Amino acid sequence: MSARDEILGRIRGALADVGEPDPARDVVLDWNYGQPLPMDDVIARFVQRVEDYRAEVVRADEAALPGQITAVLQRHGATAVVVPAGLPEAWRDAAGAAADVVVEQRRQPLPHDELNRIDAVVTASRVSIAETGTIVLDHAPDQGRRALSLVPDLHLCVVREGDVVSDVGEAVGLLGISVASHRPLTWISGPSATSDIELNRVEGVHGPRTLVVLLVG
Amino acid sequence: MTRRTPDVAPVTWLGMPAFPANAKVQLANDRQRANLTHATRTIRAKRAAVVSEVDDWEQLRLAGAAIKDRTLRHLDTYLVEFEKKLKAAGATVHWARDAAEANQVVIDVTRAAGADEVVKVKSMATQEIELNEALEEAGIAAWETDLAELIVQLGHDSPSHILVPAIHRNRSEIREIFLTEMGRYGRAAPDDLTDDPGRLAEAARIHLREKFLRAKVAVSGANFAVAETGTLVVVESEGNGRMCLTLPETLITVVGIEKVLPTFADLEVFLKLLPRSSTGERMNPYTTMWTGAHGLDGPRDVHVVLVDNGRTNALADQFGRQVLRCIRCSACLNICPVYERVGGHAYGSVYPGPIGAVLTPQLRGHTEAIDASLPFASSLCGACFDVCPVRIEIPDLLVHLRRQVVDEHKRGGLGLERLAMGVLGEVMGNPHSLRAAQIASTLAGKLPIPGIGRKLPGPGASAWTTSRDLPMPAAETFTQWWRKRSDAPGTDEEPDR
Numbered sequence: 001m002s003a004r005d006e007i008l009g010r011i012r013g014a015l016a017d018v019g020e021p022d023p024a025r026d027v028v029l030d031w032n033y034g035q036p037l038p039m040d041d042v043i044a045r046f047v048q049r050v051e052d053y054r055a056e057v058v059r060a061d062e063a064a065l066p067g068q069i070t071a072v073l074q075r076h077g078a079t080a081v082v083v084p085a086g087l088p089e090a091w092r093d094a095a096g097a098a099a100d101v102v103v104e105q106r107r108q109p110l111p112h113d114e115l116n117r118i119d120a121v122v123t124a125s126r127v128s129i130a131e132t133g134t135i136v137l138d139h140a141p142d143q144g145r146r147a148l149s150l151v152p153d154l155h156l157c158v159v160r161e162g163d164v165v166s167d168v169g170e171a172v173g174l175l176g177i178s179v180a181s182h183r184p185l186t187w188i189s190g191p192s193a194t195s196d197i198e199l200n201r202v203e204g205v206h207g208p209r210t211l212v213v214l215l216v217g
Numbered sequence: 218m219t220r221r222t223p224d225v226a227p228v229t230w231l232g233m234p235a236f237p238a239n240a241k242v243q244l245a246n247d248r249q250r251a252n253l254t255h256a257t258r259t260i261r262a263k264r265a266a267v268v269s270e271v272d273d274w275e276q277l278r279l280a281g282a283a284i285k286d287r288t289l290r291h292l293d294t295y296l297v298e299f300e301k302k303l304k305a306a307g308a309t310v311h312w313a314r315d316a317a318e319a320n321q322v323v324i325d326v327t328r329a330a331g332a333d334e335v336v337k338v339k340s341m342a343t344q345e346i347e348l349n350e351a352l353e354e355a356g357i358a359a360w361e362t363d364l365a366e367l368i369v370q371l372g373h374d375s376p377s378h379i380l381v382p383a384i385h386r387n388r389s390e391i392r393e394i395f396l397t398e399m400g401r402y403g404r405a406a407p408d409d410l411t412d413d414p415g416r417l418a419e420a421a422r423i424h425l426r427e428k429f430l431r432a433k434v435a436v437s438g439a440n441f442a443v444a445e446t447g448t449l450v451v452v453e454s455e456g457n458g459r460m461c462l463t464l465p466e467t468l469i470t471v472v473g474i475e476k477v478l479p480t481f482a483d484l485e486v487f488l489k490l491l492p493r494s495s496t497g498e499r500m501n502p503y504t505t506m507w508t509g510a511h512g513l514d515g516p517r518d519v520h521v522v523l524v525d526n527g528r529t530n531a532l533a534d535q536f537g538r539q540v541l542r543c544i545r546c547s548a549c550l551n552i553c554p555v556y557e558r559v560g561g562h563a564y565g566s567v568y569p570g571p572i573g574a575v576l577t578p579q580l581r582g583h584t585e586a587i588d589a590s591l592p593f594a595s596s597l598c599g600a601c602f603d604v605c606p607v608r609i610e611i612p613d614l615l616v617h618l619r620r621q622v623v624d625e626h627k628r629g630g631l632g633l634e635r636l637a638m639g640v641l642g643e644v645m646g647n648p649h650s651l652r653a654a655q656i657a658s659t660l661a662g663k664l665p666i667p668g669i670g671r672k673l674p675g676p677g678a679s680a681w682t683t684s685r686d687l688p689m690p691a692a693e694t695f696t697q698w699w700r701k702r703s704d705a706p707g708t709d710e711e712p713d714r
C-alpha cells in the first residue's frame with residue numbers, strides 16, 4: 001500500500017466516531033470573516049504602527065512622490081537601485097535622478113550575486129493593514145518578483161492611502177483574488193528583526209535593514 | 218567520512234531518564250535558570266499587552282479552536298483537496314508515514330537536484346524527524362539559518378524552546394561560539410566581534426549570505442497549509458525564511474498533516490492569534506505565502522512532504538486529538554512555572570513545556586520512561602489553557618494521559634503514580650516513620666540555610682521538590698504542640714498517651 005493510501009486509511013480509521021459528513025455542519029463556527037475594525041483614523045493608525053517598528057514613513061501627494069523617491073535614495077546614500085519593469089515610469093526616473101537604475105524584466109531575472117551588489121529597491125504594494133502596520137506585496141509587475149524586495153538592504157515601498165485597510169480580516173478578504181491566481185504574497189511589518197539574543201530586539205538581519213514607506217494620499 | 222556540519226551531542230530520546238531526573242540536572246544550571254526567568258517574563262508581559270488590545274480575543278480563540286476541530290474531524294477530505302490544489306499549481310506532493318520516509322524524500326529530492334547541501338528555515342517538523350542528522354549521514358550538509366538555530370547548531374547544542382531555541386545562551390556565550398565555529402563552516406566572524414546583539418546579528422548576516430546565494434535547495438516547514446488554494450504559509454522575523462523560500466531553485470516543505478486549514482479566509486483568524494501569542498507582536502516582520510511554483514519568481518521545483526509520524530495516533534483518541542490544534546506558538550511554555558525553572562531540555566523532546574507534555578506521549582506512545590513521565594511534569598495550575606490561542610485543554614489532557622500511563626503500568630508493572638503514592642503510603646502508613654518525617658520536616662524548617670527547608674526529604678519526594686518550593690513547615694508538629702499545651706500549668710486535659 002502506498003504511504004498516501006495508508007495515511008488516509010489511518011485517518012479514516014481514527015475518525016470512525018465522526019458521523020456528520022459535512023464539516024460545516026459537524027463543527028459550527030461563530031465568526032464573521034472580513035470585518036473592518038472600528039477606528040477613528042485608519043491612516044493615522046497605520047503610520048503610528050509602522051513607525052512603532054522603527055520603519056520610516058514619508059507622506060507625499062501624487063505630484064510630490066517622485067521628488068520624495070529621489071530624496072530618500074539620496075539621503076540613504078544609495079548608488080545602485082533596482083526597480084521592477086512594471087513600476088510607473090515617473091518613479092523609475094525619480095530613482096534614476098539619485099542613483100544608477102537597473103530595470104528588471106520579468107523574463108530576465110538578475111543573477112543572485114548581481115542583485116546582492118545593489119543597495120536599494122523601489123516597489124509598489126497591494127494592500128496595507130493599519131492595526132498591525134503591515135504592507136502586503138502580491139508581486140504584480142509593479143512590485144517585481146520576491147527576491148527583488150528582499151536582497152537589497154534598503155526597501156522603498158510606495159503605499160497608496162486608498163489601499164490601507166483597518167485590520168487583517170479585510171486584507172485577507174482582498175487578497176483572495178491574488179492567491180486564486182497563484183500569486184505569492186509577502187507580508188512585511190517593519191524591517192527584518194530578531195530577538196534571539198537575550199530577547200534584545202535587533203532591527204535588520206537578512207531582509208532589508210531599512211524600510212521606508214512612501215505613503216501617497 | 219568527515220562530518221560536514223557541527224557534531225551534536227548524541228541525543229537519543231529512547232532510554233532517556235524520566236523527567237524528574239532530567240529536571241534535576243537542568244535546575245543545577247544557574248545561568249540557564251536566570252536566562253529563562255528573564256526571557257519567559259519578558260515574553261509573557263509582551264503577550265499580555267498585545268492580547269489585551271484585542272476586544273474579541275475570546276471569540277478569536279473559539280474560532281481558532283473550531284476551525285482546527287473542523288479540519289481535524291475531516292482531515293482526509295482536506296488533505297486530498299490540498300494535494301489536488303498543490304498539483305494543479307505545479308508542486309510535487311509526497312506522503313511519509315514516519316520520520317524515516319520523510320527524511321528519505323528530502324534526501325532523494327536533494328540528490329536529484331544535484332546538490333550536497335541545503336539551507337533550512339526553522340521548522341519544528343524537521344527537528345521532530347531529525348532531518349539534519351539523516352542528511353548528514355547521506356553526505357548532505359543542512360545549514361540552519363534562523364539566528365537562534367544557527368547558535369544552537371554552531372554550539373553543538375540542542376534547542377530548548379520552540380520559538381527562541383537559544384534562550385539558554387547569553388550574549389558572551391554566543392560571541393564565543395561565533396568566533397570559534399563560524400570559520401569552520403563558512404565565512405568566519407570578524408576578529409573584533411563584540412557581544413553587542415547588533416554585532417552578533419551582523420556576523421550571522423554575513424556568514425549566511427554566501428550560503429543563501431549559492432544554495433540550490435532549501436528545506437522549510439510550514440505554519441499553515443490552505444486546502445482550498447494549495448497555499449503554504451511561513452511566518453518569521455529575520456528574513457532567513459524569505460531567503461530560503463525565494464532564492465534556491467528547489468524547495469522542499471515538510472508539513473505535518475495537521476497543519477492544513479480549510480480556506481484562505483481562515484488565515485484571518487490565525488494571523489491574528491499566532492503573532493500575538495508567540496512573540497507578543499501585533500504582527501511578525503515577515504510572512505510568505507506561496508502556491509506551488511511561480512515561473513521565474515522563486516523556486517521552480519516545489520515539493521511538499523505530508524508527514525504522519527504519530528499524528529494519526531493522536532487523532533484516534535477522541536479527547537486527545539485536540540492536541541493537534543496546536544500552532545506551535547509557545548505561549549504555554551512561557552507561562553508555565555515548571556518550564557520557567559527547568560527549561561526545554563528536560564522534556565526529552567523537540568516539543569517542550571506543557572504542549573510537549575501532552576503532544577509527545579501521543580505522538581510517540583508512552584512505553585519509554587521519559588514519555589511516560591511527561592504527563593506528570595506539571596502542577597496542573599491551568600495557566601497553559603488560559604493562554605492557548607486554540608484553547609487546548611492541556612490540564613485535562615495531562616490528567617487523561619496520566620490515567621493512560623497508570624493503567625498501562627498497572628498491567629505491565631509498577632506505575633509511576635503508584636510508585637509516588639507507594640512512597641507516600643509508606644511514610645504515612647507507619648506511625649514511627651510519620652513522626653520521624655514530621656520532626657525531620659520541622660527541623661529542616663528551622664535550619665538557617667535558605668532553600669533546604671523547602672524540599673521534601675526522602676527518595677522520590679526530593680526529586681519532585683528540587684524544582685518547586687514547599688510552604689515553610691510549621692515550627693512544631695501538631696503532636697508537639699498538643700503535648701506542650703497539655704503540659705502547661707492550669708491545663709487539666711490530659712492527652713492520651
